[in-house]
Structures are given as structure tokens and as C-alpha cells.
Amino acid sequence: MATNAIVQKQTSLLPRWIVRLLGYSSLAAAILSLIVYWYKRFPPSSGPTTASNSSAGWGTRLLGGVASSRKKRVLTLSLKNTVLWNPSSDVDTPNHAFHENAAIFLNRLTQLFDVHVIIHVSSDDEKDQINQLLQNAGLLEKGVLDTRKILWCSTEEGKIHMIRHIEPAVHIEGGWELDDGEDIVRKLRPFVPRLLWVITRRRRSSFNQARLKESDQGIMGANVELADKLLETSVASEIGFAVVEEDGDV
Template identity: 60%
Template sequence: MSAPGRCTPTSSTQNTTQNSGWGSRLLGGIKSATRKNKKRMTISLKNCVLWNPSSDVNTPNHAFHENATVLLTKLCQVYDVYLIIHINSENERSEILGLLENAGVLSQLDDRKILYCSTEQGKVHMIRHIDPQIHVEGGWELDDGEEIVRTLRPHIPKLLWIITRRRRSSFNQAKLKESDQGILGPNVELTDQFMDSSLAREVGLSLSQS
């Protein structure tokens, strides 16, 4: 498992990350090889594409949200996509990688763009370094990603924040808490399902198709 505050690529480049300054060199090389006409997009996989019905984060049982792999595949065709996965153990990492492989997602991605982290700080550091035009956030089992959205909002042109319907209703302007005012902005889109978002509609999908 990666050290606190760090994110690591898949095993094919894991040794590279042990050297000092790995982040700048690795991501710089990946970005330079990317087609310039594709915008960069980072997707935090949990609660966006994956969900975990297990009440124990140490014994996860991940599955895909309905039609999430179809949406992910289409986004990979349009955008330069990086997947960021918050993991709690090496077993969880293997489980998620197996799901992605079985769903055919890995054929759409450079495996160096599947990144793992063990802390929210590590996730933010990786996203800031990739410098995407769009970030999709859903948090993880123990958090909805609020602080990540709050931190990234001044730096990322577009943020899609996937939260529960109940949490989304708390952002109603009529009853907006003062503490929530720093999260919203013209570059932040709220939804309770990835399939019910402007990104899904952009690639020809909608909630009615799920």
C-alpha cells in the first residue's frame, strides 16, 4: 500500500515511483505523450463508477454502478482520462483492478494513468500535478469528498461532484449553510449519479438509458 499522502501508478511502473521526484518525471512523460487535442480529465473512481455495499471498508465488495463502464469507455474516447482510486489495502487494489480488467476498461487506458492513493491529501496532490480541465469526485467509503472539492475549486476549470440526493438537497440556496458557501461555484456541478450529468449527456448517454 502506498505511503500516507502518496499516490502510485499500477505495478508496471511502481518501481519508478520509489525515486525522488517521481511524480514530476512520470506524469510529465505521460502528459507529453498524450494527444494535444484531448482535454485531461481525472476521475476519482469510488462512488462515481464504483460502489461498495460492504459496511466494513477493510472487507470491500466493489461493483460498478449501472452503465458506469459504458460511460467510462465513452469518456476515454473523448478525453485524456486518469483514474484515481482511494484504496485501503493491496487486496482492495487487486479486486478493483480485476473489475476494471474484466469490464474491458483497461483496453481503453494507458495503465500508467490508473493511480492509487491512501489519503485525501495524496489524491489532491496527484490531481493538482496532473492539472486536469475536468475532475470528477465522489469521495470514498468514509467521506463524500467535500474537502477535496473545496480545495480544488479555485484551481480546476470544471468539477463534477457526485453526492447523495440528501446531501445535494442541502445546497438549496434557500437553506444554504454558511459553511457550504465555499464549495459552490460556477465551475462546480452537483449530481447524485454520474449518468445524470452534463458529461454523460455530452457523450450521448442519459439517466433514462440506465
Template identity: 55%
Template sequence: MTNTTSTKRFIPRWILGLLGFSSLTAVAVSIAIYLYKRNAGSPKKPLPQSEDESNRASSSQTSSSSQKKKTGWNFLASGSGSSSSKKRKRVTISLKNTILWNPSSDVETPNHAFHEHGQALLSQLLQQHEVYILIHVTGDEEKAQIEHLLENGVLEGLDMRKVLFCSTEEGKIHIIRHLEPQLHIEGGWEYDDGEDIIRKIRPFVAKAIWVITKRRRSSFNQANIKADDQGVLGANVELTDHLLDTSLAKDLGFTTD
């Protein structure tokens, strides 16, 4: 008893307190380390809800990707199907004496109108092919009169941006050469039947339809054709005195009642 009391006298109270606190701290640290090692040693399992959400997201991405691929193939299949349909030709048509005519006895006072069935034929041509309309005019008054006629006519598929006016035959030839049509339809104008135009474009187009008068057409049926006329004829030139009597009208399925 005496020894214990003596020892307490020699050791200050604050040291004894520190030793007691350190023991408790060591125990707490040991427990914390043990718990940390146990948790770190075994991987955490994801919660069932999170796992389901992950699976649904993965499934959604796969489905979305599959749908995109299917949509792309369907689009390509549809495109290839449309390419197998009838191909649209590029056609240039000089409107005078083919679709239009001028009944006025004075060419300086134009009064253009559609040929009989010409409006219906042109409408079908516009719907089935890529058509550029060429018009040889002598002035602004004639141009305005023809524009009004076209804009107010029942012509399905008409694009006024593809209605081109010219004032010379050379200008018309230049337009035709530039557009490079598979088919050109020519009827001339008030002062010429379009022979020079056919002669100059014939080597550069796959086919030309030349609308001329019956009298002029009969001259090509004679046994002795003039040397000058031979230069305008060819396997790719179809002669006619009416556009409704051509292979073009037949190809369009156009028939008159």
C-alpha cells in the same frame, strides 16, 4: 649514270633507308593531326538512346519531386482536418462513489462493483477524452480487487498506465494539481464525500462534478447555506447524486433505456 652511281657510293645505305622511313612517318603524323583537328572542331552529338534515357531520368525526377510535394500537402491537409474535430479533454475521475461502489458493510473487506450503467458511461468517457482514473485505496487487497475488476471489465480505451492509486486525500489532490485536467469528477471515498478535495481544487480546474448523496445535495438548496459550504460552491462546480444526471453524460451522448 656515272654521277648517280658515284653519289650512291658516297652516301651510305642506312642513311637512305632512314630518309625513306622518316618520309613515311611524317606523312602518317600529318594525317593523324588532320583527323584530330577535324574531330575536335565539331562537338560530338549524343547518341539518340542516351538522350532519351536522360530525358526519361529528368522526367522521373520531376515527377517524383511533384509527388512528394503533393503527398506532403495532402498529409498537412489531413492533419488540419483532424484538428478541427472535437478536441479531447483531459479528465480526471475519482472512481469510488462515481463509477464504483462497495456494497460490503465492512469497508475493510472490499467488494467493489460497477454502478448501474457506470461501466458503459466510463467506457464512452475513455473513448472520447484523455482520462486518468484516480482510486483512493486503504490497502493492497483493495487495490488488487479494483485492478482485477477494471482489467476484466469491458472498457474500451482503458489504459492501465493511467490508473493511479493513492492512500490519502492529499495524495489525490497532488495528482490532480499535477495533471491539470479541464474536468475533475469527485465522489469521495468510504470515510469522506470529497468536500475537502473539491474545495482545494476548485480554483485550479475549469470544471468539477461532485457526486454526493441526495441528502447532502439538498442541503445546498436551502436558502441559508452554511458559511463553510459556501466555500465549496461555485459556477464551475456541478452537484449531482448520480453521474448519469450530469451535463457530462449528456455531452457524451449517453442515454439510458
């Protein structure tokens, strides 16, 4: 009789144990489901995001963040005789215009470099004329040239001071109406890693001689690149410009 009682007692306890186990399991499953739902609804911003679990909007913000966080190389560009030229014979009454394809070049340049434009002017009227030229070309629209990085100067020393302060990785120089920028290149060469000097073909030929003139000493170096046109520089190649010669060869 005692043995039968023990067996009956154990049998009666078994369903309660199973019920308790099932109850704990259900509770754990519910908590786990809640955690999974919360993680999917509010994914952690610092964690990796894949295309399969991201909405289109989130993917757009992610790509935009990556693009904006990619640090661009700083480039300073002296605008005269590179992007702009002055066909007027009178410096005091300038009539500036863009070199061919220069506005397109400048637009594309800003996509690869952090561009600071430096413009040597002689008067407020000249400043207004150039500013209007940039405006008409759409270069002052949002996402092209940053107006805070358009710098004006009235002397070569002022230009050199600006460039030294900015500390660019690349500087493009073309001088201005009364000078080809030789002194600027000479003084910047020890401080700027890469200098592109846009000068006339005749002036450039003087540096191709076996022996440089005494007056040309100190200008040339491994970090100085000479070119007749802005679109023929190594920077133009970097941003995808191909120069087509008159005979059709690239």
C-alpha cells in the same frame, strides 16, 4: 546566281533548325514526364492529399494521424462512488461493483477525454480487487484505459496532490466510503476549471436552500456541478448518454 545560292543555303538550314527544336522539345517533355511520374509515385508528405490521388492505405494513415494529433481535454476521475460502489458494510472487507452502465460510460469517456483515473484504497487486497474488476470489464485493454494513468492513493491529501499536479480541465469527484469528497471539492475549486461532484440526493438538497449553512460556504461556485449519479452529469451528455427516467421520459 548569287541570289539562288543564298536561297538554297537558307532552305538547307531550315530542316536542321527544326530538327534541333524538336530534339530540345522531346528532351524537355521527357524530363517533365519523369518529374510527374516521380511526384505521383512519391507524393510529398507535407502536401495536401486528396481521395483521388491517394491509395486506401495512405488514406488510412492520414486519418489516423489526424485523429491522434487532435488534443483531448484532460479529465481526472475519482473512481469510488462514481463508477464503483461498495455494498459491503465493512470498509476493511470491500466488495466493489460497477454502478449500472458505468463501465460503458468509462469506455466512451476515454474517446473524448484524456482520462486519468484516481482510486482511493485502504489495502493492497482492495487494490487487487479493483484492478481485477477493471480487467474483467475489458477496461485495461489497449485503447481504453491507459494503465500508466491509473493512480492509487491512500489519503485525500494524496488525491488532491495528484489532481493539482495533472492540472485537468475537468475533475469528477465522489469521495470514498468514509467521506463524500467535500474537502476535496473545496480545496480544488480555485484550481480546476470544471468540477463535477457526485453526491447523494439528500446531501445535494442542502445546497438548494436560499441560505447555505456556514459549513457549506466555500464549496459551491460557478465551476461546481452537483449530481446524484455520474450518468446524470453534463459530461455524460457530452459523450452521448441519455438518462431514462422510470416513467419512460428522457
